[in-house]
Amino acid sequence: MDILKIVPGLESETIFVTAYSExxxxxxxxxxxxxxxxxxxxxxxxxxxxxxxxxxNNPKVAKQSALSARCLNSKxxxxxxxxxxxxxxxxxxxFEAVNNYTKVVTKNSExxxxxxxxxxxxxxxxxxxxxVHCSYIVNLHYVARYEATGMVIMTNKMEIPVARSSREEFxx
Numbered sequence: 001m002d003i004l005k006i007v008p009g010l011e012s013e014t015i016f017v018t019a020y021s022e023x024x025x026x027x028x029x030x031x032x033x034x035x036x037x038x039x040x041x042x043x044x045x046x047x048x049x050x051x052x053x054x055x056x057n058n059p060k061v062a063k064q065s066a067l068s069a070r071c072l073n074s075k076x077x078x079x080x081x082x083x084x085x086x087x088x089x090x091x092x093x094x095f096e097a098v099n100n101y102t103k104v105v106t107k108n109s110e111x112x113x114x115x116x117x118x119x120x121x122x123x124x125x126x127x128x129x130x131x132v133h134c135s136y137i138v139n140l141h142y143v144a145r146y147e148a149t150g151m152v153i154m155t156n157k158m159e160i161p162v163a164r165s166s167r168e169e170f171x172x
Contacts, residue, residue, distance in 0.1 A: 004030045013052040017045075062151050076123065078104050085111065089127055093142045093156055095120045097135040105156070132162045132170055146171065 002012060015034040016027045020155065024035045033055060034048025074089045087106055096103040097117045104111050115123070121131055128140045132152060138160060145153040150167055152160045162170050 001030065012056055015045075015048045015052060022159065074127070078111065079115055080111055080113050082096075089124075089139075090141065092139050093154055094139060094158070095124075095129075095137040105158070130166075130170060132160060132165065132166055136160045151167060 004014065012029075013033045014030060015036065016023075016032055016037065017040060019038045021037045024037075027035045027040055031050045034044070036044045036048060038109055075086045076092065077084045077086050083109065087104075091106045091108070093105045095105065095117065096105065098112065100116055102113045102115055102117055104113050113120075117131075117135070120137055121139045124137060129137050130140055131137045138152060138154065142153055142155045144155045146162070147153065150162045150164065152162055152170075154160060
């Protein structure tokens with residue numbers, strides 16, 4: 001773990017084999033593929049190895065898995081005219097451009113932020129969000145349906161357009 005702390009962003013698949021079960025949560029903060037506690041049985045290394053190979057062969061799935069692990073219990077600050085409100089990343093459904101401001105739609109509220117879409121695009125980098133259109137960034141956890149017309153239906157029934165240039169990447 002010390003090596004992973006020294007070299008953040010190391011692109012590798014890590015499997016921990018240890019006698020200490022108490023470090024498992026910390027290991028998964030580093031997106032570990034596996035955490036095997038000694039004594040090692042016959043099945044655990046094989047399962048962890050298969051999972052590592054799957055992530056190596058399908059890097060998009062691995063990246064999304066790593067992003068989800070990092071976003072667990074993360075909060076994001078939303079500046080507005082009165083100060084900054086903090087929301088769990090998992091509570092934000094989408095961001096919508098409104099002139100030079102951004103409407104932030106959460107599970108329980110909507111607010112107008114003084115940040116523009118470009119600032120939010122940078123802020124949510126590495127989180128489970130996708131910039132589907134110049135006016136929208138959606139939380140992938142709240143996508144209910146993608147329609148052939150190029151619209152995304154969110155779990156709150158909001159219909160959001162997906163730019164033609166983003167459709168193929170979004171579908172993947």
